[in-house]
Amino acid sequence: MIELRRVETDADVELYLRLRNEIYPQHPFSAVALAESRAQGWRLDLVASLDGAPVGVGSVGRDWVDPEGPVGFASVRVLRAARGRGVGTALYRALSADAEAHGRSELYVVVAEEDAGTPAYLGKRGYRCVLQMQGVALDLAALPCDTVSQGTGCELRRLEPGLDRAVYEAAREVEAALDVGDGTAMAPLDFDAWRRRQLPAHVRRDLSFAALDGATVAGYAILEQQTEAIGEHAMTGVRPAYRGRGIATALKLAQARAAHAAGLRELRGANVLANAAMRRVNAKLGYRQTSLQTHLRGPLLL
Numbered sequence: 001m002i003e004l005r006r007v008e009t010d011a012d013v014e015l016y017l018r019l020r021n022e023i024y025p026q027h028p029f030s031a032v033a034l035a036e037s038r039a040q041g042w043r044l045d046l047v048a049s050l051d052g053a054p055v056g057v058g059s060v061g062r063d064w065v066d067p068e069g070p071v072g073f074a075s076v077r078v079l080r081a082a083r084g085r086g087v088g089t090a091l092y093r094a095l096s097a098d099a100e101a102h103g104r105s106e107l108y109v110v111v112a113e114e115d116a117g118t119p120a121y122l123g124k125r126g127y128r129c130v131l132q133m134q135g136v137a138l139d140l141a142a143l144p145c146d147t148v149s150q151g152t153g154c155e156l157r158r159l160e161p162g163l164d165r166a167v168y169e170a171a172r173e174v175e176a177a178l179d180v181g182d183g184t185a186m187a188p189l190d191f192d193a194w195r196r197r198q199l200p201a202h203v204r205r206d207l208s209f210a211a212l213d214g215a216t217v218a219g220y221a222i223l224e225q226q227t228e229a230i231g232e233h234a235m236t237g238v239r240p241a242y243r244g245r246g247i248a249t250a251l252k253l254a255q256a257r258a259a260h261a262a263g264l265r266e267l268r269g270a271n272v273l274a275n276a277a278m279r280r281v282n283a284k285l286g287y288r289q290t291s292l293q294t295h296l297r298g299p300l301l302l
Helices: 010-023 031-039 087-101 117-123 161-176 191-198 247-261 276-285
Strands: 002-006 043-050 053-062 071-078 106-112 128-139 155-158 209-213 216-227 230-238 266-272 288-299
Touching: 002 087, 010 031, 010 043, 010 053, 010 071, 031 043, 031 216, 043 087, 053 087, 071 087, 087 106, 106 117, 117 288, 128 276, 155 247, 161 191, 161 209, 161 216, 161 230, 209 247, 216 247, 230 247, 247 266, 247 276, 266 276
Parallel strands: 071 106, 230 266
Antiparallel strands: 002 043, 043 053, 053 071, 106 288, 128 266, 128 288, 155 209, 209 216, 216 230
């Protein structure tokens, strides 16, 4: 028998995170990040049990690209030993019903490479691939000492709160040009909404940097930390007019050196597979590919 339970108590949160991170350790989720996400508006988190044993988790909430748009961002994770027994289907149906109740008509789902059956399962139900992403990681102990960045014409500064407004102005240009798949552009956010999304409490400001051309932010790199010794690239962006000067390389190198000095052992991130420029930056710095992710969008599974 399949049972679904809302995540409400501290014990529920602990169980949800343990299961979720056991199933999908490539991108661990922390209690702080979960609390921040739940505090920002609509979000439903569920734990699924099979014959009394917890075997999966599911979540749905506002889409990162367009928080007030018609799409809900959904995540379904089931222990491998429990797959093929209807747990995922039950979760998708419950998440879809909640999305419909909140005015959404579609779901956006990210599928890890090892979940080979999910794209076929969703494809039969009208889902289409809108984006492919590459997961990457950098072993900070192996950071090349001779990797230098020259000629950017910018000053690198740690991302103190006094720079937030200037970084936001740069982000408006960067995000407008982002490839988010399926011909969809990122919805513009006001300053406060952008800051809640991009600079939550688990951002390491001491390991995040802005590249300044005078008073203008030419580019920025934001690093999060949700688990011990591992940093996660949340965003690396350069204004279109400043591209081709090595600014992204300089920003990521500064992050890597600062993270190593702070005792972190690894940096992780993801970039659009078709983004050749960022792939070159990562290759230069020694990042290795760790995973492939398929982004799917389709109708509610009611």
